[in-house]
Amino acid sequence: MAQNSATANHVVAGMDRMxxxxxxxxxxxxxxxxxxxxxxxxxxxxxxxxxxxxGRTLIARLDPPVPGAPAPRTP
Incomplete structure (x- = not known):
């Protein structure tokens, strides 16, 4: 994904399956x-x-926020 951005969708889908x-x-x-x-x-x-x-769904699933921690700011 970092070396060939055209693979990003496939890489993230693979990460989801992992x-x-x-x-x-x-x-x-x-x-x-x-x-x-x-x-x-x-x-x-x-x-x-x-x-x-x-990608956001994966991040939320794999690295959930700590209970009581402030919510991350969105740009």
Missing amino acids: GPLAAPALPLLREQLALPRRGGRFESVDHDEELQRL
């Missing part, structure tokens, strides 16, 4: 989601939005 084993890749996922533009399949808006949605 479940908790994908947790070590969370920093890369956060880094990719922070980019102003992601490649994804064919660099289309629909695929980018799908990538962002699934």
